[in-house]
Amino acid sequence: MGKVSIPVPQNGFSIRNFSTSKRSCFTPSPSTLRISCSGVAELDGSHENKGGLFNFNGIKGVACGILAACAVTSAAFPVTAATQRLPPLSTEPNRCERAFIGNTIGQANGVYDKPLDLRQCDFTDEKTNLKGKSLSAALMSDAKFDGADMTEVVMSKAYAVGASFKGVDFSNAVLDRVNFEKADLEGAVFKNTVLSGSTFDDAKLDNAVFEDTIIGYIDLQKLCTNKTIGDEWRVELGCR
Numbered sequence: 001m002g003k004v005s006i007p008v009p010q011n012g013f014s015i016r017n018f019s020t021s022k023r024s025c026f027t028p029s030p031s032t033l034r035i036s037c038s039g040v041a042e043l044d045g046s047h048e049n050k051g052g053l054f055n056f057n058g059i060k061g062v063a064c065g066i067l068a069a070c071a072v073t074s075a076a077f078p079v080t081a082a083t084q085r086l087p088p089l090s091t092e093p094n095r096c097e098r099a100f101i102g103n104t105i106g107q108a109n110g111v112y113d114k115p116l117d118l119r120q121c122d123f124t125d126e127k128t129n130l131k132g133k134s135l136s137a138a139l140m141s142d143a144k145f146d147g148a149d150m151t152e153v154v155m156s157k158a159y160a161v162g163a164s165f166k167g168v169d170f171s172n173a174v175l176d177r178v179n180f181e182k183a184d185l186e187g188a189v190f191k192n193t194v195l196s197g198s199t200f201d202d203a204k205l206d207n208a209v210f211e212d213t214i215i216g217y218i219d220l221q222k223l224c225t226n227k228t229i230g231d232e233w234r235v236e237l238g239c240r
Contacts, residue, residue, distance in 0.1 A: 089120070131153070141161045146165070147166070153175075195219065205228045
């Protein structure tokens with residue numbers, strides 16, 4: 001299993017030609033952080049240290065470098081249920097079916113014209129209509145996705161506190177900055193899945209599969225405190 005660690009200097013850093021709309025994604029940190037990707041990429045030993053640029057081997061390495069910035073931001077601004085203010089439950093009659101369309105604007109930034117409210121919806125064994133959908137910033141608390149195919153789904157900034165994802169396939173999905181507090185993820189598959197910035201406080205991760213996941217170093221340390229992760233996958237993740 002390969003592993004890449006990217007040191008983040010105390011005064012922050014920038015990646016050329018990468019910007020957000022009005023403000024930088026990088027925030028100075030009081031201490032040095034490290035971003036770690038398991039089984040993702042190798043640094044090219046021929047690079048020169050000019051401008052802080054890195055040459056990564058393959059597309060996974062590129063993803064790791066970009067997501068390092070988001071991991072730094074998540075360390076400064078963690079997603080917590082205590083600070084999350086939720087709107088009232090939507091009364092829209094077909095609100096659950098909106099998941100099959102997804103959030104068509106904003107995507108990774110979680111911007112939307114109206115909330116994607118999937119709270120208390122039941123998508124048990126949904127094998128077709130969720131695959132590859134953008135569910136960024138979706139409200140998923142107390143919803144059921146047991147046995148669903150959620151491969152390649154984008155769930156950036158989703159709020160999934162208390163939701164059930166037993167046996168869900170999250171292969172190749174982008175699950176950054178998701179709040180999985182108290183969620184049931186027993187038997188879920190995180191294969192080649194982006195987990196940077198996501199939190200799993202009191203989540204059930206029995207028999208969950210973690211293979212080639214992309215996750216920030218600090219987020220990894222928090223994830224490793226979850227004792228329900230199996231020994232095999234603790235080794236794969238690099239938990240100490």
